[in-house]
Amino acid sequence: MKVQYKMFKGVIKSWERLFEEATEFATEIGRDRLISISHSADHSEGIVTVWYWG
Numbered sequence: 001m002k003v004q005y006k007m008f009k010g011v012i013k014s015w016e017r018l019f020e021e022a023t024e025f026a027t028e029i030g031r032d033r034l035i036s037i038s039h040s041a042d043h044s045e046g047i048v049t050v051w052y053w054g
């Protein structure tokens with residue numbers, strides 16, 4: 001298995017919307033494949049990353 005990730009970014013999107021998108025994706029892949037969800041910010045851009053087993 002390989003570790004993979006999917007990023008959700010937004011300058012205009014709210015933090016709430018970014019986390020909603022990330023949790024929808026995490027629900028789709030399932031708890032057995034989910035590793036973690038992380039977040040960061042760079043100036044006004046928010047980034048939420050879902051880490052999972054591919």
